[in-house]
Amino acid sequence: MAEQLPLDQVFLVSMWTEALVFGFLFCLFLASVYVNLTLRRHQDGHSRIMFYVGVVMFLIAVVHLSLNCFRMIQGYVIHANIPGGPVAWISALSPWHHVMKDTLYATQEILGDAVAVYRTYVIWGRDWRPVALPCLLIIAGAVTGYSVCGLYPSEVTGASIFDPRLLAWITAFYAVSFTQSLLTTGLMAFRIWNADRRTAKYRTTKGNLLPVLRILIESAAMQLAVEFVLLILYVANVNAQYILLELVTPLVAITFNAITIRIALRQQEGLGLSHSSQQQQHATEPQVATIGSIPMRTIAINIQKDYEAHNDGRSESDYMEHK
Numbered sequence: 001m002a003e004q005l006p007l008d009q010v011f012l013v014s015m016w017t018e019a020l021v022f023g024f025l026f027c028l029f030l031a032s033v034y035v036n037l038t039l040r041r042h043q044d045g046h047s048r049i050m051f052y053v054g055v056v057m058f059l060i061a062v063v064h065l066s067l068n069c070f071r072m073i074q075g076y077v078i079h080a081n082i083p084g085g086p087v088a089w090i091s092a093l094s095p096w097h098h099v100m101k102d103t104l105y106a107t108q109e110i111l112g113d114a115v116a117v118y119r120t121y122v123i124w125g126r127d128w129r130p131v132a133l134p135c136l137l138i139i140a141g142a143v144t145g146y147s148v149c150g151l152y153p154s155e156v157t158g159a160s161i162f163d164p165r166l167l168a169w170i171t172a173f174y175a176v177s178f179t180q181s182l183l184t185t186g187l188m189a190f191r192i193w194n195a196d197r198r199t200a201k202y203r204t205t206k207g208n209l210l211p212v213l214r215i216l217i218e219s220a221a222m223q224l225a226v227e228f229v230l231l232i233l234y235v236a237n238v239n240a241q242y243i244l245l246e247l248v249t250p251l252v253a254i255t256f257n258a259i260t261i262r263i264a265l266r267q268q269e270g271l272g273l274s275h276s277s278q279q280q281q282h283a284t285e286p287q288v289a290t291i292g293s294i295p296m297r298t299i300a301i302n303i304q305k306d307y308e309a310h311n312d313g314r315s316e317s318d319y320m321e322h323k
Helices: 007-038 045-078 085-090 096-123 129-154 164-202 210-235 241-284 316-322
Strands: none
Touching (some): 007 045, 007 085, 007 241
């Protein structure tokens, strides 16, 4: 096995990485608030629910980052001189701050999976059959994730995250989270692609659903990659898994907000183009007078003159002379 990274350095890098990723989340959250306030008149109940979920995810990420900041200060400053140094204090599993930190992480993952299942349910026309397996995976994720957090307080001093009692539960939780993300993303992507393919021959405009598909895949790709690498590193018993573990909490919120914002902006662009087209059409229409609210239309009147021909061949002047 490759040489392990020193844990004191790993903890510092993990804290720095989470703070960096949280900075991106903070910018996205502000953009989400702005977009929500701008498009509030055009939003339906589904969009408002997604915004409130984004607020909850952001708050979870804030508390998670605050706990890690508290742990770094306690470990590297206040308890730096205890036996084992900062590593012994930070890597302890039973203290309340570690239990709460990982409980927030599990909650963020489960909440993100639940929202993905809900989106899949909506995209599939509110049909429960495609989301039956993802719903079971949510239950499995909740059981495995919260079971790990429940085992932490009973861990003996000096036990690590790779303890045999925790190994199976944590591996199962990582595997369920990755499978859930892959499955829901695949179901949504297939549904959008299939709908675009079936409606292509009936489409009269240049618009299509492929940009929405690209938004979905691009936004979910990073979370899928991080969860996969995290699973591999943990199974391989590599300390570097701590770095990815700490950034998952803000990353789940980033994935959620990125999808919400990009789809909302695309809807806003569609509304703007529609409004511009209506204005242009109104400008090219002829101005007509009205009586009250009833428009007056011009009526074309064709007048024809019929001349009666006589068989005797005489002209109109001949008739006058004869009279």
